[in-house]
Amino acid sequence: MSSNGGVTVLHVDLSERSTYIERFALPDVARLLGGRGLASHILFRDMGKGVDPLGAEAVLVFAPGHLTGTCAPTAGRTTVVGKSPATGLFMKSSMGGHWGAGLKFAGYDILVVHGAASQPTYLLVTDTAVQFGDASQYWGLDVRETSREMAKQLAMPDVDIACIGPSGENKVKVAGIMCTYYHAAARGGLGAAMGAKNLKAIAVRGRTPIKVAEPGRFWDVSEEARKRIAATGRCKFYGQYGTAGVVVGTNEMEAFPVQNFRRGYMENAYQISGQCLTDRGYLVRRESCFACPISCKRYSATRARYSGSEAGGPEYETLAAFGAGCLLEDMDANLRANELCNILGLDSISTASVIQWAFESAERGVVPEHVDDGSGGHVRLAWGDADAVLALIEMIAHRKGFGDVLADGVRSAARRVGGDSWKWAVEAKGLEQSRVETRMAKAYALAFATNPRGPDHLYGQPMAEFGFSPEARELVRKLTGDVKFANPVITEHKPELVAWHEECFAMTDSLGLCSRATLSTYAITPGMMAEMLSAATGFEVDEQEMHEAARRIINLERAFNAREGAGRKDDRLPWRLMHEELPNSRGIKAVNSEEELGAMLDEYYDIRGWDRETGVPKASTLLSLGLEEVASALYSEPGKQRM
Amino acid sequence: MEGALVTDPAKCTGCLQCELACSLKHEGQFAPWLARVVVHRTPETCLAFPNVCQHCEDPPCAHACPVGALKTSPGTGAVYVDVVECIGCRECLEACSHGSISFDSDKGVALKCDLCNGEPACVDVCPTGAIRLERYVARGSDCLAGPGNPDRRRTDDE
Structure with a gap:
């Protein structure tokens, strides 16, 4: 943050090769919490209805958290906000690593990219200059080569780089943006949006110190957060085994998506777990x-096969997607x-x-068993x-x-191939679902349906419904009045749980913290986040105001989608998870239904102040949050009033 | 108190909490490049290891200083820079074989660890114990405290 606690936004126009600075004062920060909140505001304002996410008019916002660069524990994250080439709707995708702190130390809080370059270009943002560099020498290089070569060519060993790989260059709609080598803003195809701008990389480096308004108070709340993290069992668990540590437990609950969500359990889950990774020397x-x-x-590095293969990760999602999803029961291959x-x-x-979908399509005879590999050979889909x-x-x-058929995502692939293949295309809104079994977790089902980016876990992560830890059970008790509602297979009180988690996630992203600390482990609370922001800026914000600001952000993002024509009809779950029962040994009828989801949606829309029929924020809701410009954008046409 | 900072690079995850705490404590702001503890990171292979001053009993940096600006604190045994006397000649940076002294080019003075009056902030914040303060129970010869030296009796800070 700027020394006055406000926000400095660097706008870059790749078409014009020009830059300009925009500043937000403290009250705006308190209103939208900085980071993701301001980024969503900028996106709504600067990218109007119907803009092609792969066109020059598309806007891409890189927003480290408001506290990124400080010692607030986990506050190193960056949210990238834009319109998804995969869904055509709002997308926020968050990455860890060190890039966000690098942008802050270069003197900027948020970077907004407009326009498109005519040639492959990189940006170098330092505290002395913003340079547009020729990236033709890096075009075609992978992420690791690009990061390595750029640091060498720029003669800046400590530069941090966010870039795309060949997939982003090829506008593959499942391409992400990578930073600090192995940290990914993966979801929603924002890498394709960057590639469409001919923007290969953004390098950041600087020596601009960050000051907080009340250092002693900020230190105290950071220390409290550190101590809470150190004392929270789930945090220790993730430190010990990584996110993939939850593979075994999820499998034992029979909620582990195996073989394109056909089963919830596999025999050899240990082989693809964080425990195996740790204990077997990977x-x-x-x-x-x-x-x-x-x-x-x-x-991690391979041991038995694929010698010399090493990289950051793998995370739970990756091991679950390849290991369980594609039935790749071999750690080395994963x-x-x-x-x-x-x-x-x-x-x-x-x-x-998309690979799972291809395997299933071949199994069911919708695509041939052998497909063209584009290099004169064939690949057998098995x-x-x-x-x-x-x-x-x-x-x-x-x-x-055949990779070209898969490269636009599973919805597009199913449309191209036809038949019944859409039934096993496990997507909604055009985004492939992350590896959570919503038939066994009803708060997740609702959160996945209402998520503006599509069915995944990084918008509202209502893990408390499982009651995994004392912290989770306490939160459920606090929100619903009874710890018995910490039960994933019931629908009661789930809309309240989802609403709270979405709000907590909006604060988390906006401040730059990690949901690993605030949501899945509940080590850092909204009250502590309010204290951090107040101490950092000198502008007092309490927990209730944090929630109100978070609701403002959620409404802005929802309004972006509403302006594109999305609403209740899009708040759905993948067909398979609505119509096919998940086999399980507990005798649970594990499936989602229109009736069950519909009832939760009604209740959720009521909590949010959104219209039950359309799922669009009511004008009165937007006005009560002070979002007049959003209300007028949605309701300016005559006859559209719905107060 | 007499003791030394001991590092265990295998435990360092490169979170930089130590640099952030150090710069806040000494500079009143978050500026990791002004920290007295330096974490060397190699992001491509995720390598990270902290470098901290060993507070040598017979410090080469103090010998190299032409104006006697490097002094030993009688209370903590810390070798520290007297910034009033430091002339910014960088001789101490050259003399330190550990590379534990850096330079504040804005102020024109050497930067080094002063053990925070015996309560080092970096030790306090390190989540993995990659930096520890080991206090000597009895002074031995000129070798450093560490797990590899059985002659030196020591207690862990915690």
């Missing part, structure tokens, strides 16, 4: 994002798949999803075939052969 090092004492990030996704710049969730999975990853990144 784990090389534990790593932290900037200012994070949890250190769930891994750096590590190679993870490395390929990292260096090619692919979202491992979506990439593995579950668990590591060679096929690894070949398909590269084919997707380079749009080679």
Whole structure:
């Protein structure tokens, strides 16, 4: 943050090769919490209705959290906000690493990219200049080569780089943006949006100190957060085993999405778990994002096969998507798949999803068993075939052969291939679902349906419904009045749980903290976040005001989608999870239904102040949050009033 | 108190909490490049290791200083920079074989660890114990405290 606690936004226009500065004062920060909140405001304002997410008019906002660069534990994250090429709707995608702190130390809080360059270009943002560099020498290089070569060419060993791999260059709609080598803003195809702008990389470096208004008070709340993290069992667990530590437990609950969500359990889950990674010597090092004492990030290397393959990760989502989803029950093959996704710049969730869809389509005879690999050969589509999975990853990144069909995501692939293949395309809003079994977790089902980006866990992560930890059970008791509602298979009180988690997530992203600290472990509370923001800015914000600001952000993002024509009809779950029962040994009828989801949606829209029929924020709701410009954008046409 | 900072690079995750705490404590702001503890990071291979001053009993930096600006604190045994006397010649940076002294080019003075009067902030915030303060129970010869030296009796700070 600027020394006065406000926000300095660097706007870059790639078409004009020009820059300008915009500033937001403290009250605006308190209104929208900085970071993601301001980024969503800028997106709504600067990117009007119907803009092509792959066109020059598209806007891409890089927003480190308001506290990024300080010692607030886990506050190193950056949210990238834009319109998703995959869904055509609002997208926020968050990355860890050190890039966000680098942008802050260069003297900027938020970077907004407008326009498109005519040639491959990189940006170098330092505290002395913003340069537009020729990136033709890096075009075609993978993420690791790009990061390595740029640091060398710029003669800046400590530069931090956010870039795209070949997949982003090829406008693959499952391409993400990578930073600090292995940290991904993966979801929603924002890498394709960057590629469409001919923007290969954004390098940041600086020596501008960050000051907080009340250093002693800020230190105290940071210390409290550190101590809470150190004392929270779930945080220790994630530090020990990484996010993939939850593979075994999820499998034991029979809620582990196996073989494209056909089953909830697999025999050899240990082989693809964080425990196996740690105990069997695949784990090389534990790593932290900037200012994070949890250190769930891994750096791993193969042992038995795919010799020499090493990379950051893998995370739960990657191991679950390739290991369980594609039936790749071999850690070495998973590590190679993870490395390929990292260096090619692919979202491992979506990439593995389209591969699962292809395997199932071949099994059901909708696509041939052998498909063209684009290099004169063929790939055999067969579950668990590591060679096929690894070949398909590269084919997707380079749009080679059948990979081109898969490269636009599973919804597009199902449309191209036809038949019943849309039924096993596990997507909604055009986004492939992340590896959570919503048929066994009803708050997740609702959160996935209402998530403006599509069905995944990083908008509202209502993990408390499982009651995994004392912290989670206490939160459920606080929000619903009784700890018995910490039960994933019931629908009662789930809308309240989802609303709280979405709000907590909006604060978390906006301040730059990690949901690992605020949501899945509940170590850092909204009250502590309010104290952090107040101490940092000198502008007093309490917990209630944090929630109100979070609701403002959620309404802005919802309004972006409403302006594009989305609403209740889009708040749905993948067909398979609505119509096919998940087999389980507990005798639970594990499936979602229109009736059950519809009832939760009604209640959720009421909590949010959104119209039950359309799912669009009511004008009165927007006005009560002080979002007049949003209300007029949605309701300016005559006859559209719905107060 | 007499003691030394001991590092365990295998435990360092590169979170930089130590640099942030150090710069806040000494500079009143978050500026990791002004920290007295430096974490060397190699992001490509996720390597990270902290570098802290060993507070040598016979400090080469103090010998190299032409104006006697590097002094030993009688209370903590810390070798510190007297910034009033430091002339910014950087001789101490050259003399330190550990590379534990850096330079504030804005103020034109050497930067080094002063053990925070015996309560080092970096030790306090390190989540993994990659930086520890080991206090000597009895002074031995000129070797450093550490797990590899059985002759030196020591207690862990915690």
